[in-house]
Amino acid sequence: MRDSVSARRRAPAPATWRIGDGSPPAGPFVALVPGAEAPLIALSLPAALKGVAREDVARRQALDRMGPGLDVRPARLDGAEDWFRVAVAERMQVLRWRGALGPAAARCRGLVPDYLALPTAPGLWVIEADRDGVVARLGPADGFAAEHALAVRMLTLALAEARAGSAPPRAVLLTGETASAFAGLFEGVSLVSQAGDLPAALTPGVMALGEAAVDFARDPRADAEGVEARIRRLVWPVLLIVLGALGWAGAQGLGIARDRTQAASVQAETLAAVRRDLLPSGPILDLEVQVMREIERRRAAAQPEVAALGPLDLLRQASPLLSGADVQAVTLGADGLSVEVKLADFQALDALVASLGAVGLAARTSRSAIDPDGGVGATLTLEAQP
Structure with missing residues (x-):
């Protein structure tokens, strides 16, 4: 009962538009690209790696395995920090997808592989099979798109791995014109053709796990580098100003120190001359006053006495x-x-x-x-x- 209430309270799925199918919606939308050209691949990532470091290691592993010239996007679904899959696509193909948006690019909220737009829930596999091929979502974290023959092999392998790991699907939602060709693969698994036939615990959600973040429309790494470059362009002039100010302050400090040294030297020489020539003994408390008094005393003593008038x-x-x-x-x-x-x-x-x-x-x-x-x-x- 709680799962049903939660499903009803989920935010509505965003509008989607498959690139090449007519005109995009008038409002905001998520553009869907062929999943066969943007597959998910599993990587071996250390559990301790988190955040940007995990993304960097994942990108290097993907490029080492698949070769250069690829755009790599982490499949961090449902906010999981231990994600280990990435979506990859050729960079030239990504540029063509972006160009296909045309004037609607301003309304596009992301370029996402089409298999991530299928409904999903833990323990539920969703498969759409039509004349053009197969799109599959194998639980929240996995999915693919392929032509029929390859899809059969991929589903067979995925089901065998799930059973070997004691995590087979609890139900399979199989739809589409050629769905019957795949029904035999799921013997022993609850197979339904309509979402309404699923148990309440498997009520699926559509793009409710952050799928739009697996976005080929924008490159977070390039955006971050662009921001860093802009900051660097701003920082350098400021840094030069600061360095100039520090240099000026240092020069002023050296000048002041030099002036103080010279003043101390002059004062020492003055005191020595006063001791030698004017005030050989006694404390000197006010140099200027005492020197003037001594000079006046000596001047008065040096003046000749005027003889008294007879x-x-x-x-x-x-x-x-x-x-x-x-x-x-x-x-x-x-x-x-x-x-x-x-x-x-x-x-x-x-x-x-x-x-x-x-x-x-x-x-x-x-x-x-x-x-x-x-x-x-x-x-x-x-x-x-x-």
Whole structure:
């Protein structure tokens, strides 16, 4: 009961079109090619091989056995990882099949051998025999197409191998115009002529096991190589840019390292010169500041001392300013120069002191008073400003 429900829920089979039979369907379809020209062959593949590695080994084995110039497609049906059969076809024939699609190529979902379009189920063999030949599906993983005489020999051998392996077919669905010619091969096997006569457990499905992946319309290996080539064309310019950037960065790094080395050398030479000529002892915390201070100190020490102005020099320098005052007396002594003057008022006295200061003479008032005869009398002690 569960098998019947599962069969009813299977996805509908894709539309198929046999190349050369009229026009292809208007919608998406799978094109069927003569199975006799794309046979399945069994290979000896290590069980540990999986994925792309298994495909590569299978391709090499097939080409070694069948010769060059072939297209090889893995028959990975029902997602099996331990597949060991491949479909092979001459490459020129594959190109003719692709060309026969014409404008319908865009709607074609695959070029598949016709025996893979027969219904199948585990334990069920399906055989179609007509005047043009025989197409057979010997369970999900095997099948062939051949002319009548060869088909008889192939079916006889396949049945003998199945019985020897204790896996004979549980039923055979035999249809077609010349089906009766093959009925005698299956003595002892349940033989039916209509799918409706099969037990529920053997309800077949049509192209439900990934048969469309055995596709000669496209070459997955060539597609992968094309993608790889496109990626390589993109990678090379990027790689050259990266290499250029790395080279520039390396050159910059070398330049910086060289500059740092030169700077360290100059700094060492500078410190040695400073120690030798300017700062022979003591720590150097701020080279520039300490060097400038030492240079200023040495410059100041090297300048000649200016002799102090004598009394006569002071008098000579003050004379132009004293000419505007009434000079009563001038005293030249060891303490310096003293001048007694008489001015109109204290304001005039302050102006005289300021004028003397402007020319570098310090005028210290030691006495000032109002003169009885009028005006202001004062004694000024003159000395050079420090």
